[in-house]
Amino acid sequence: MTDIDTTAPSEVELLPPPEGGEVASSGSPWVLVARTFAQNKLALVGLAFVLLVILFSFIGPIIYKTDQINPNLIAVNLGPGGGHPLGTDSSGFDILGRLMKGGQSSIEVGIAVGIVSTVAGLIYGAIAGYFGGALDGVLMRLVDVGLAIPIVFLFIFMAQIYKPSLGLLIFLLTLVSWLIPARLVRGETLALRTREYVQAVQVMGGRSWRIITRHIIPNTIGVIMVTVTFQIANAILTLAVLQYLGFGLPPTTPTWGSMLSDGTTYLQDGYWWEVYPALIMIVITVVAFNFIGDALQDAFDVRLQER
C-alpha cells in the first residue's frame, strides 16, 4: 500500500463545511456538471483531441485530396517525404490521406456502437437489477449465454454468410458490446436498491419505473459514463483486432484497424510509417474519449460539485 498521509484531511473533501445562514442558489444540475467538467484539464484536452480528430477525418480529405481507390504500383512502401508526408503503404496509397478516410469509418463505428450498446445495456441491467428475483434470473442468464459465445465465432459466422460491410460490423459489435454494461449496471442497481433513499421512495409509494429512471439510473451515471467511453474505445479497438484476425472490409473501406494490422505484416521490414501513424491515431482517439469519460464521471458525482 502506498503511504497515505494520515494527518491531512482527505482530498475527497472538496466542499467547505456548510456555514449557517443563507443557502446560495446553485443553478441547474447540468450547469454544475459542465462547470466541474470544465475544471478538469485532461477532459478539455480530450475534448479538443476528439474534435481535432473529427475535423481531421471529415474535413481533412476535402483539403488534402488523395486517391484511395486505385493502387499505385510504382509508389509502394515509400517512406515519408517527397509528396507523401507520411509515406505510402503496400498498395501505394498515401498514408496521411488514408488516415483521414480510415478515421471516418473508425469514428463512426466507435461512436455508434458505444452509445447504442450502453443505452441498451443500461435499460436492460437496471430492470434486471431493480426487480430482481426470477426476472433478474432470466435476464441475466440471457446475458450469460451471450457472453459465453465468443465474439470471434459470431463474426466468423456472420462474415461467411453476409458480405462484410461497415453496417454489419456496427450491428455485430453492438450485439456483443451491450452485455457488459448490462451486467455492470445490474450490479450497481443491486447495491443501489437497498439504499435508504430508494427505500424511502418505495415507502412513499413511488412507482417502479419512476424509481428506476429518477433514482437508480442517475446514480449509476458514474459507472455509465465510464462505460460509454470504454465502449467507444473498445469498439474502435475490437474493430482493429477483428481486422487483424482477417475479418476484413474490402480495401476500398480503410479503417485505422485495417491499416494497423496490414502494416504490422511489414513491421519487421522497417516500414514503421505503415504502423505507427494508425496506432497513434487509435491511441489518441481512445485516450481522448477516456479522458472525457473520466471527467464526466467526476462531474456527475454530486458530492464533488461545487455549489
Place this chain on the structure above:
Amino acid sequence: MQRFKRSTLAIIGVALVVLFAAACGSSSSSNSSSSNSSSSSSSSSAGLATSGPGLTQPTTGSGSKVSGGTVYFTEGSDAPPNYIFPMYNFQVCSTTNANQLMNMLYYPLYTYGENYRPTVDYSHSIGQAPVTSNGGKTFTIHLNPYKWSDGETVSARDLVFWMNVMKASPATEWCGYAPGYFPDNVVSYSAPNPSTFVITFNKAYDPEWVLYSELSQIFPMPMAWDRTSLSQPAPTSDNGSLPDTTKSGAAAVYKFLDTQSKDLGSWATSPLWSVVDGPMKLQSFNTDGRVVLVPNADWSGTPKVSISQLVELPYTSEAAIYNTVKSSGPAGATIANIPSQYAPQLSSLGAEGYQVNKAASYSFNYFPVNLNSNATTSPGGEPVRYVFRQTYFRNALQHLVDQQGWIHAFLYNTAVPTCGPIPFSPPSPLVDTSSISFSPCSFSDATAQQLLTSHGWKVVPNGTTTCQNPSLCGAGIKQGEGISFNIDYQSGVVAVQDEMNDLASNAKKVGITINLTTHPFSTVVATGAPCMPSAASCKWTAENWGAGWIYGPSYLPTGEPLYNPGSAANAGSYSDAQMTSLIGQTITGPLSGESAALTTYAKYVSQQDPVIFGPTSVGTYGGYAATLISNKLAGYSANALGFLQPQYWYFTK
C-alpha cells in the same frame, strides 16, 4: 494437388490431387540451390529458374564434414502433420504429411524431384525403370533390394498389398483418386516373384504418363501392417490368406490403419509405424506438431544418413516463424521457410549465417472463374456466366493482371510470372517450355480494351462498358448488358488483398466492375466448387484462395484433373472439346510425341485462359518467399516436388 497459401496447406491440398494421379506430393521445401545471391535478384522474366544455393547442385557447407548434428526445420504456419499412414484420404492430403513425414519413413516405389528437376530418379528408387509389354498395357517393374526395419525384404508382395487395400474403396480412401483413373484403370496386378511386380492397365497409355502419374501413387507396405487389430500378431510371411487378399479384409485393414494413424499420440510407440523402409524413423511426435525423426539404422538406400536428428518445428503464425529465425538464427532453425512479407529481410537474415534459396516448387498459381455461375451482372441483370464463357473475355481479364507489377510491388520479387499450367521453373527435360510465350498473359489495358471493342462492346473507361452488338458479344449476352462480378479472396494475406484491389482498379479502367469480398480460407475453397447453373448455390463468380495447384502425386503436368469436364478440380466447370482432346493426347499419345503434346496443350491453355493465372511464389509453400539454409549444412539441394531428403544432408565445421 491444390497449392495453398501458407496455412492453407493442410487438408485442402488433398482434394486436388485426387483427380488423376496427382496425389498430393506436398511441396514442402523447395529450396533452389544457386550461388549465395542477395534477395533482390530473383527471376526477372518469365520462365527463368530461380536462384540460390542448392538449386541444381547440393550446397557445399562451410568446411569439412562433421557427422551428426540436429537439423531444425520450420513447418509452415498452421500446418502441422496430422497423418502418418501413406494412404492418405481427402481430409489429410497435405504437403506436410506427404513430403515432410511419410516419404522419409515409408519410401515410395519411385522417387522424384532431385536436384531441382521434376524427373524420376531411378538410382535412388525402389523400382527400376519399368518395362512395357502387351501392347503398352502391361508394366513389369523389378525391384532393387531394400529392407524393412523389421527384417522383411521390400518385395512385390508389399506392392500387391498396397493395391489390394487401395482397390477396396479408393473413392473414400485415397486423395489421389479420380474416377476412371488410378486405380480404376488397373485391370490386374501381381507379384510373380518377390522382386518383380507386374501391373496391367485397361489401355495403352503413354508410358511416361504412367510412370509419373500412376505408378507414382504406389507405396510398398510391410506385411506387419496386414492385420485388423493390434492384438493380432504381425504377420511375418505371406501364407496366402492374409486379410488383404479379400476385398472385405482389405477394407478392414484400411479401417484399422486409418484409425491407428488418426491416433496421433500413439505414433511414436506404435508397433505399426515403427516398421519403416525409408531413411528416417519417428522418434517422437508432440501433438502440437513437433516431429523428431532419427536415422533408420536399417535404411538400405544411399546415401546413409549423416545427421543425427531432424526436428520439425510447428508454428501457429508466420510472425512466429520470422521471430524464431531472427532471434535464434541457424542454431535454432537450420532450414527456415520464410513467408513473403519478410522478403525485404532476406539479406539481413542471410547475414546471420544462412544461404538464401529461392526455388519454385512444381506448381502454378491461378484462380478459377465460374463458367456456370448464375450470379447476375449489372446493368442488365443477366447471368454473368455467358460473359465468362467467352474466351476473349477471359483473355481480356488475364491482360488486366499485372503480374510483373505485383511481383515487384507486393511480392518483393519472390514469385515468377505464370501463364499456364506447366511451370517454367523448375525446368523439366520432359517438356520444352521455350516455345511457350508469355504474351497471352502480358499486362495491357489496351489489349483488353481492344478485345472487348472488337467483340461488340462499347468500352467506357472508368465507367460502365456495355454490349452494343450482341451477335459479336456472344451467346446469351444481351444488348446493353454490362460486366460486373465479384471476386472473393482469402482473408488475412495482405499481398492477395493488394493484388485483387489492383485487378479491380485495372478492370475499372476498361469499364468492368469487380466487387471484392473476403472470407476465411476454407470458406473460399469450399465455395469454389464445380456446380450446375440450376443449383441455387452456384452463385460464386471467382474464388481466389491465394495459391494454385501443385503437382503431386501425379508429377507429369497433364491437365486431366484441371480442365476436363467433370473433374473435381475443374472448379469453374470449363469444358472444351479441343482441350479434352489435347489432354487425351498427353495421356494416351506415343512416348515420342509426349513433349510436343505437352507443349501444345500448354499453349492452348494460355490461349484459352480457363482460369486466371497469377504469380507463383518461390518458396516451399504458396506465399513463401524463400528458404534459408544454414551455411553449415551441406548436401542440401532443392527437390522440385518438395520432398525432404535428409539422407543427403550433412553438417560441416
Place this chain on the structure above:
Amino acid sequence: MTGFIIRRLGQAIVVVLGVTLITFILLHLLPGSLARDILGNRATPQAIEQFNQQNHLNQPFFVQYWYFLDQLLHGNLGYSYQFNRSVDSLLKTDLPRDLVLGGLSLIFSLVIAIPTGIAQAVKRNSAVDYAGTGVSFLLYSMPQYAIALLLIQFLSISFHVFPAEAPQSTSAIGMLEHPAGLVLPVLSLTLVTYAAFSRYMRSSAIDTLAQDYIRTARAKGLPERLVLMRHLLRNSLVAVVTLVGLSIPLVLTGTLIIEQVFNYPGAGLEYFQAALRNDYEVMLGITVLVGVITVVGNLMADIGYAILDPRIRY
C-alpha cells in the same frame, strides 16, 4: 444462501444448454456443405456421402442436436478433423497452458491494479493520479497485438532480452519451467488487463470514498490505513469482482491474439483455427466449455457480491 446456490446451479445448466443450442443453430445455418469444408472441394461424392452418414448430417436438425447432447453427456466433446484428435485430448493439453498464461496475468494484474487504483483514488488529481491515469489510458488504448509486437520488437529483436516465442511444452508445468519464454506473453496480457482493472478500481474507489460512512469513520478518528482497508477496499471490490467474473472465460478465448503472436499453444488459438476451417466439433466443444466456465465465473461473482456487501440479498 444454499437455496440461492441451488437455484443458480439450475440456472447455470439452462445457460449452458442455451449456449450449445445457439452455437449449434448458428453452425448449421452456415451455407455450404460441412462435408465439403472438411474434406475439401475435390472430394468425391462417395466420400461426402460417407462423411454425412458418419456425422448424421442427413438427419433433421433436432436429431442431430440430440446426438450432440448425448455425446456431451458421455463426456465426449467431439472430434477434430483438422488435428485428427478428439476435442477432449486437444483441450486436455491446451487448457492447463491457457491457465498458466491467463492465470498469471490475472493475478499480476490484480496485484498491481488494486493498490494503484486505490492510491490514485485517494490521491486524486495529484501527480501520482495523473501519471497512473496516463499509463493506464495509454495501455488500454492500444490493441493487444500492438503491445505484443512492440514488446517483441524492443525486448526480443532489438535487444535480445527475452525469447520471442513462448515455450512449446505439452504441459502446464513444462511451460512454467521456461519462465524466460513466458515473460513477454504474460507481460503483454497483464499490461492490458491491468489498465482496465485499475481504471475500474479507481473509479469505484472514488465512488466509495465519497460515501458518508467514510467521512464518519475519519471523523471518528480512525487511522487512514484502517479506513482504507476495512471500508474502502471491501466496498470497491464489487466492480473488481464483476471484472474477475467476466475475465475468467476470457482466459480461454481472449488470449487468442497473444497466442498467435507468441506462438503460444493454447485453446484460444485452437478455437480460432478451428473456426477458420469450419472444424465445427472443436468450436462446439470449446464453446460448451466456455459456457460452463462463464457461468461458474458469474456464480462466483454473485457469491462474491453477497459476501462483500451484506446489504445485497437475493
